[in-house]
Each structure stands twice: as C-alpha cells, then as structure tokens.
Amino acid sequence: MKTGRAEIVCTGSELLEGRLNLYVPLFHERLAPLGFHIVREQSSGDSLAAISDCVKGALKRADLVLVCGGLGPTFDDLTRQAAAKALGRRLVHSKACEQILSFNYGLKKLPPNFKDQCLLVEGAKPLENTNGTAPGQLITRGRQMLVLLPGPRKEWEPMFPNFLEAEIRSFFPRLKPVTQVKLRIAGLWETQAEKLLCPVMRRFPDTRFTILAGPGTVDFILSGDDSRGAVGKAEAACRRTLGTRIYGSGEASPASAAGEKLKARGRTVSSGESCTGGLVSQLLTDIPGSSRWFLGGAVTYSNAAKIKLLGVKASTLKRRGAVSPDCAREMAAGAKKIFRSDYALSITGIAGPDGGTPGKPVGLVYFGLAGPGGTRVFRRQFRPGRAFIRACAANFILDELRKIIK
Amino acid sequence: MKTGRAEIVCTGSELLEGRLNLYVPLFHERLAPLGFHIVREQSSGDSLAAISDCVKGALKRADLVLVCGGLGPTFDDLTRQAAAKALGRRLVHSKACEQILSFNYGLKKLPPNFKDQCLLVEGAKPLENTNGTAPGQLITRGRQMLVLLPGPRKEWEPMFPNFLEAEIRSFFPRLKPVTQVKLRIAGLWETQAEKLLCPVMRRFPDTRFTILAGPGTVDFILSGDDSRGAVGKAEAACRRTLGTRIYGSGEASPASAAGEKLKARGRTVSSGESCTGGLVSQLLTDIPGSSRWFLGGAVTYSNAAKIKLLGVKASTLKRRGAVSPDCAREMAAGAKKIFRSDYALSITGIAGPDGGTPGKPVGLVYFGLAGPGGTRVFRRQFRPGRAFIRACAANFILDELRKIIK
Numbered sequence: 001m002k003t004g005r006a007e008i009v010c011t012g013s014e015l016l017e018g019r020l021n022l023y024v025p026l027f028h029e030r031l032a033p034l035g036f037h038i039v040r041e042q043s044s045g046d047s048l049a050a051i052s053d054c055v056k057g058a059l060k061r062a063d064l065v066l067v068c069g070g071l072g073p074t075f076d077d078l079t080r081q082a083a084a085k086a087l088g089r090r091l092v093h094s095k096a097c098e099q100i101l102s103f104n105y106g107l108k109k110l111p112p113n114f115k116d117q118c119l120l121v122e123g124a125k126p127l128e129n130t131n132g133t134a135p136g137q138l139i140t141r142g143r144q145m146l147v148l149l150p151g152p153r154k155e156w157e158p159m160f161p162n163f164l165e166a167e168i169r170s171f172f173p174r175l176k177p178v179t180q181v182k183l184r185i186a187g188l189w190e191t192q193a194e195k196l197l198c199p200v201m202r203r204f205p206d207t208r209f210t211i212l213a214g215p216g217t218v219d220f221i222l223s224g225d226d227s228r229g230a231v232g233k234a235e236a237a238c239r240r241t242l243g244t245r246i247y248g249s250g251e252a253s254p255a256s257a258a259g260e261k262l263k264a265r266g267r268t269v270s271s272g273e274s275c276t277g278g279l280v281s282q283l284l285t286d287i288p289g290s291s292r293w294f295l296g297g298a299v300t301y302s303n304a305a306k307i308k309l310l311g312v313k314a315s316t317l318k319r320r321g322a323v324s325p326d327c328a329r330e331m332a333a334g335a336k337k338i339f340r341s342d343y344a345l346s347i348t349g350i351a352g353p354d355g356g357t358p359g360k361p362v363g364l365v366y367f368g369l370a371g372p373g374g375t376r377v378f379r380r381q382f383r384p385g386r387a388f389i390r391a392c393a394a395n396f397i398l399d400e401l402r403k404i405i406k
Numbered sequence: 407m408k409t410g411r412a413e414i415v416c417t418g419s420e421l422l423e424g425r426l427n428l429y430v431p432l433f434h435e436r437l438a439p440l441g442f443h444i445v446r447e448q449s450s451g452d453s454l455a456a457i458s459d460c461v462k463g464a465l466k467r468a469d470l471v472l473v474c475g476g477l478g479p480t481f482d483d484l485t486r487q488a489a490a491k492a493l494g495r496r497l498v499h500s501k502a503c504e505q506i507l508s509f510n511y512g513l514k515k516l517p518p519n520f521k522d523q524c525l526l527v528e529g530a531k532p533l534e535n536t537n538g539t540a541p542g543q544l545i546t547r548g549r550q551m552l553v554l555l556p557g558p559r560k561e562w563e564p565m566f567p568n569f570l571e572a573e574i575r576s577f578f579p580r581l582k583p584v585t586q587v588k589l590r591i592a593g594l595w596e597t598q599a600e601k602l603l604c605p606v607m608r609r610f611p612d613t614r615f616t617i618l619a620g621p622g623t624v625d626f627i628l629s630g631d632d633s634r635g636a637v638g639k640a641e642a643a644c645r646r647t648l649g650t651r652i653y654g655s656g657e658a659s660p661a662s663a664a665g666e667k668l669k670a671r672g673r674t675v676s677s678g679e680s681c682t683g684g685l686v687s688q689l690l691t692d693i694p695g696s697s698r699w700f701l702g703g704a705v706t707y708s709n710a711a712k713i714k715l716l717g718v719k720a721s722t723l724k725r726r727g728a729v730s731p732d733c734a735r736e737m738a739a740g741a742k743k744i745f746r747s748d749y750a751l752s753i754t755g756i757a758g759p760d761g762g763t764p765g766k767p768v769g770l771v772y773f774g775l776a777g778p779g780g781t782r783v784f785r786r787q788f789r790p791g792r793a794f795i796r797a798c799a800a801n802f803i804l805d806e807l808r809k810i811i812k
Contacts, residue, residue: 277691285683
C-alpha cells in the first residue's frame, strides 16, 4: 500500500439546508501529507440511521474514515451511537473522560449532557478536546481506523498536531505522502490544454492528473508518490510543454502572477475599466502589499467619465463608439498618463445581457495595454454570461500584462 | 408523500483535493420549493466505479437523485457511463443532440469529443444546455427520477427554470413545497440578530430557522409548510422586529438593494475607493443594467491619485493622512463632483495585513457619503482579515447608501 484511501463523513442537517461545507479541503490538506487520498465524502443529516449507513459504507471501502460533527451534548448529536451501530459495538462510559472534563471545567459533578459526551465506542481511545467539551474518538478494527471528530473547526483542528498525525503515521507506517502540484494556465481553453498535455499524461501513468476550467484559465493538478521524483518529472514535462502559458502554481491567480512580476521588477500599473467595472482593480488590490505597485484605476462606465477621467476623445466615442479598439487604446494611454504608472491596462466591451448588436455582440471586448514601448490593442469574443465575460476579460488582460512586464 | 427525499452526487476529484463544493446550498434552494429535502450528499472522484456506486446507493434511498459534473468532453468525464452502469442500461447516441450542437456551434461535422457528449443513457430525455456543449439528462425508473447535470453552474442553473422545475413537478405531483424565505440583514452581528429574533422563533415552533453570518451581513432563513400561512406570519413578525435592517430577501445583496432603489428613484451614484480597491464598483457593476445608475468610480490607492482624480487637498493628506474622516469626506464630495452623480460614496481605511499603527489599527475604515443634502462621514473598526475587512466595508457603505436614497 503506497497511498491510503480515506473517506470523510460530515454530519449536520445544516449542510444539506444551505450552509456551505468548508471542511473537505481542510481535511485534504491534513491527510495528503500523511499519505491519504480522499476517495469519497458524504454529508448526512442528523439521523442515526443515515449517519450509521454512511459510516458502514465508508468502512467497506476506505482504510481511514473521519466522521466530523454530532459529538455535542444536544438531542441531534448522534454520531457516537451511529458509529457504535455501524461497527456493531456497544457504547461504554469513560471514567477517564469524565475526570478530564470535571478538571477542565472545575465541576465536581457533571451535568447529564456532559456525561453523554463521555460515552465512548467500545475500544475507542479518547482524543482530548482543548477547545470544547466533546472528546474525539479513535477506533481501530483490523487494518482500518475510524476517527470521530467534534464539528467546530477550532475543536477538531488542534487534534491533528496534538494526537492524530502521530497516531495515523504509526498505524499506517508504510504510507508515502501524496505530493500535489497545481499548475495554473492562462490563454488556453480546457480542451486545448488537454490536447497539449495528453502525451505527458501517457508518459507518467503513476501520476494522477486533474484538469479544471476557470474563466479564461485552466488548472492542471498532478498528484502522486514523489519519493522517486515521478511527480517532479511530470511537472517538468508539463512546464516544458506549456512554457509561459503557465502563469503560476499553487494558489497563484493571474492577478497575483502579474503583481509578483511588477513587484520583482519595481514597476507600477494602473487601470481604466468599463465593462469589468472595477473587477481588475479589485483582483489586484485583493493582494496584500498591492499598494506598492498598483497606483489606481478609473471605472469609467459612462462616456462622460471616459472623456473626463481618462482623456478619451469625444470624437473617438462618436465615430467608433465606446466598444472599439480606438477607445481601448485611448483608455489605456490615458490611465498610464494620469496615474503616471509604467504600465496601464484598459477594458471596454459588452458584458450583457443587454446592449449587444449584430456588429458588436454580447461578449465582444477590446483591451488596451500601455507600456514603455507603446500601446497594444487586443480583441476577444467570449461566450455569454455577464459574470463569465467579466471574469474572462479580467483574467485575459492580467495575463497579457504579466507577459509584457520586462 | 408530503416532502420528497432527494440525494445529490457531486463528481470531480477536485472536490476531494482542495476545491470547495459550493453547489449543495444552491441545490437545496432549488429543490425545497419543489417539495424535496436533501437527505444525503456524496462527492466522488473521477472514477467510473466510485461514481456508479454513489449513484446506485442514492437510487436505493431517494426519490430524486441529482448527479452534477462529469458530462464534459475530457477523459475524466465519466458520469454518463457511471449512470448507465448504475442503472444497468446502455448508452445510445442521440442524433437530435448532435443536430442541436451542430446548429448552436455552426459546425457541419462535430469533433469526436463533441460526439461523446451526445451519448445518452438509454431512455433519457436530453436537457438542452444553453451555455455549453454537454446536455443534461433526465431518466425515470418506476417512481424515481435521476438527473445528470453538467458541472459548471452557468450550464446547469438555467436548466431548472427551463426544463427541470416543470418535469419534477409533473413527475411528483403530490409533493408540498417547502416554503423558504431568506431575509437579508445588514448592520447587525449574528449574535445581535439572534437575540432580537429569539422571541419570534419561540412563537413559531413549526417553522425552522437558520441564521448565517456574512461579512457585515446576516441571513435569516425561515422554512416550513406554508399551506396554512405559518411561514408568512413568522416572516411578518421578523420584518416587524428588524425594520429597515432588512435590506432585501432571496438573492438580494447590499449592492443590488441600493441599485434597485437608485433605479426606482431615477438617481445615480459614483464611488471613490481606496482600501476596497474597486470592490464597491465591481459589486455594483455585477448587476445587469447598472450602467443606468452607476456613472463610474475612481480607485485611488496612491495619494497622488486621490489628489488628481478626486480633488482631495494635499494639505488634508499631509495633516490628517489618507485614513481620516477629512479625506473620506473630500473623496466622496470629489467623486460626486467629477462624475456629476446624485450620490457618491468613499472608502478609505487599513485592510492589512500591514500598515496598521496603534492610532490607526488594521480594520479601521472611514467612509464618506455625499448626497443632495451634503456629505456624511462614518467610522468603523472591523475585525482583522484583509478580505473580511474589505467585504465588511463595501457592504456597510452600500447599505448606508440604500438607506439615504430619497
């Protein structure tokens, strides 16, 4: 066994009634270095039968099962019973847990709902909760491990460094950590990226590949056992294939990649935006420290604002319209001048849903990119969807910015 | 049968490798009005056996099973095969789907990966995809319905109003809708809202209540059987309690609520942003038709830009600094003047993580709001977290804007 199979069971009716489940990525982050792939996640409401069924199913497939939530003191906390039922074991009262709780809370006699939290699945090892009342539970059966964790993040998170990492490593001594590399790509559609990367995927059959499309971007994720350098070699092959189309890795974005390069070269940028309405500024200023290289932006939705703030000529707007290469060029040049930045970008287009014409359909966007060597203009036609067009447009010009920064 | 049992299967290795699953709450919102409770959600990697096993399990328990993702054209899109396997049916090629795709994309001959997307599970009804290539599929078996949806939200979302709502209602005619009302609140923290609403919750024991905190906002969700008007009465009681703190309901946001009011009154707005870096403009211009009432914005990160674009006095910046009530006032007044808008808002503060001082800590934000009656200034201190501070600040001033529009 090189990598282990983990499953996650999240309990809580709120997860099925409107609340986002934020935990799966967090569990992935903690389990990958221990050698586990998560192969399935299940969210169940607060029903004894349903939780028990989820756990039973997970134990049929996985080496390690984490169950999160439902260990609290209220009527809808049913994970202890469900786990016992799934394993066909009893619940036993733990004197030790009771003593720890009494001590931590300075209580001579525990209230009844505290006592319920001291019920352990037969054979379970309790995991002390440093930020709450319900202990976690660690149960082994043959070569499998089942872990019950309290629901609140601040309660389960410390259990990993405090107990779980060591317990899991010693119970699964032969697992190799899963190495994951996320390459971020711009300027290609998903199918184009796949076509280019197909030969690489064939050359590295032991590495797992996942391809994800974003608006104007593609993520290509490699994962596997890197102890003999396989993931690193696959990554190098991808990088050779894609070249500068890779704008970064890990948590990079087109904005952060452009920002990094501006910072490294000591350059500054500004923006003039029409149809993206401030999205580019917002993405750039999301980045801590962006005030060093982002000087400002003008969101010029109206023609009057384009003229007044960016110095676009009234005659250009009259002759060619706001969605035109000439307007894009004047907007970028105007932003560069007014903000006195090294580079300036501009975006003007039709985000829709209204405002399209046969000659200028929804999704048509012109871009300007002004730099020390003059101003370039780009034209792109994106598929409909207001938010999609805006996001594609922002990512497109941010990536062009990254590429021209000298 | 009063409410139906639905299960969701989400496919995609990325959901188990770091990407948040954002869809379950969205499916809940769409299924509740059709009379369904979601009883379980499963996320599976891109494995034929695993997806098929998830679907098979869900079909053992639920009346309605939605499978989302894995209908695309690439190697890891396996949902068609998995669903066919789970049902013990074949995949058949659909000439009709091929014709629709050829027509929509103006192609005489479809490339091979387009053709794969025209494979339907035997007996399936295709659901046209108005924003992408892969059609959805609707399959019935006895009293059960299985629906396959493409992964991207913009592709599956229109299928609900276009086809699915009618199909589901007519196939499950006896279900009573779960009425859900989402009240959106600004200007209160979660615990303050809960305290105010506690008496209402006690008065309506048959209505379920959920409270969700956002950045500077709170959502209060009421749900239940409204056939005797219970949910409506509970809603009225909440509205009486909260008054103008409710900025909207359903999918409203502070930006859309302000925008609606501007539109209704025929007024216009502009913005001058520093620490939010264009977030307010971006939120306002996210709204289709915003060009009628949003005239533009200046993102003035640097002092030079504040002076040049918004007419902030150099002496103000020198004496009081950029993060000061005076600067906020001059920014708002300047934006109103330069964009010639009826209202203008401004934001200047310290979003962090760096740049805080004992006198002006991270999270301190000043706001200006200029209108026909003059300019008001606000001061708020938010808890740390760059993205949190920016989002709180944007929501705060957008809500103040909504309240002053006459």
